[in-house]
Amino acid sequence: MQQATHALTAGEVAAEWERRAARDGLARVMRASQPTALAESTTARTRELVAGHLDRLAPVGSALEIGCGMGRLTPTIAARASRVLALDMTGPMLDLARAACAGLSTVDFHRAPVQEMPVPRRKFDVAVCVWVLMHVLDEDELAEACRRIAASARHLVLVEYERAHVPVGRYSRLRGLADYLELLPGARLVERRELDYGGDLSFAALIELGERA
Numbered sequence: 001m002q003q004a005t006h007a008l009t010a011g012e013v014a015a016e017w018e019r020r021a022a023r024d025g026l027a028r029v030m031r032a033s034q035p036t037a038l039a040e041s042t043t044a045r046t047r048e049l050v051a052g053h054l055d056r057l058a059p060v061g062s063a064l065e066i067g068c069g070m071g072r073l074t075p076t077i078a079a080r081a082s083r084v085l086a087l088d089m090t091g092p093m094l095d096l097a098r099a100a101c102a103g104l105s106t107v108d109f110h111r112a113p114v115q116e117m118p119v120p121r122r123k124f125d126v127a128v129c130v131w132v133l134m135h136v137l138d139e140d141e142l143a144e145a146c147r148r149i150a151a152s153a154r155h156l157v158l159v160e161y162e163r164a165h166v167p168v169g170r171y172s173r174l175r176g177l178a179d180y181l182e183l184l185p186g187a188r189l190v191e192r193r194e195l196d197y198g199g200d201l202s203f204a205a206l207i208e209l210g211e212r213a
């Protein structure tokens with residue numbers, strides 16, 4: 001863990017995401033300070049990494065995308081799964097994701113914070129979560145989110161910042177892959193790859209999740 005605990009509440013973080021959804025283009029979900037060309041090439045690389053992990057699990061029946069944002073990655077997931085449930089806590093982000101997935105009949109949307117998402121009776125084959133858990137600042141809420149993820153899916157593709165070249169703001173918290181593995185009951189790392197976004201280093205991990213406790 002690299003930073004002191006934030007005093008921000010979950011409500012303040014939610015309000016910030018409503019504000020970010022009103023930005024233009026990829027700045028809605030990526031660093032507004034980075035040039036568009038870098039955001040675009042990093043997005044292409046992120047899609048490639050997510051696709052690579054999903055291809056390793058093929059065939060994928062059901063996928064849960066946690067924190068789908070503007071739907072930057074949702075069509076990539078939908079191309080590799082029979083059905084996708086895309087979840088986000090921010091209404092305007094879900095509206096953008098619905099527009100990005102217009103014409104994709106296998107994608108459904110649900111609004112909920114990950115730490116409160118309902119646990120399904122039948123597990124998803126895979127959950128995909130890219131740059132979302134770093135915005136869950138409170139450690140108890142993060143632990144609850146990880147419990148729900150582990151109870152909801154058989155595998156997890158997890159991408160989160162581990163090291164930031166430009167210090168992250170008050171709305172993010174850097175944690176290492178080991179921190180997440182510890183919080184995910186029964187987790188086993190299958191493969192770790194890396195994603196460099198202008199000097200900000202993220203891990204892109206494929207994780208097998210254990211049986212429901």
Ligand SMILES: C[S@@+](CC[C@H](N)C(=O)[O-])C[C@H]1O[C@@H](n2cnc3c(N)ncnc32)[C@H](O)[C@@H]1O
Pocket residue numbers: 017028029030066067068069070071072073087088089090093112113114115129130131132135136
């Ligand atoms: C950095 S964006 C990433 C979006 C998408 N995963 C991508 O890579 O393009 C973070 C997204 O997570 C959502 N989010 C943040 N905290 C969340 C939480 N606790 N539960 C669900 N969604 C959350 C935000 O609304 C936002 O859409």
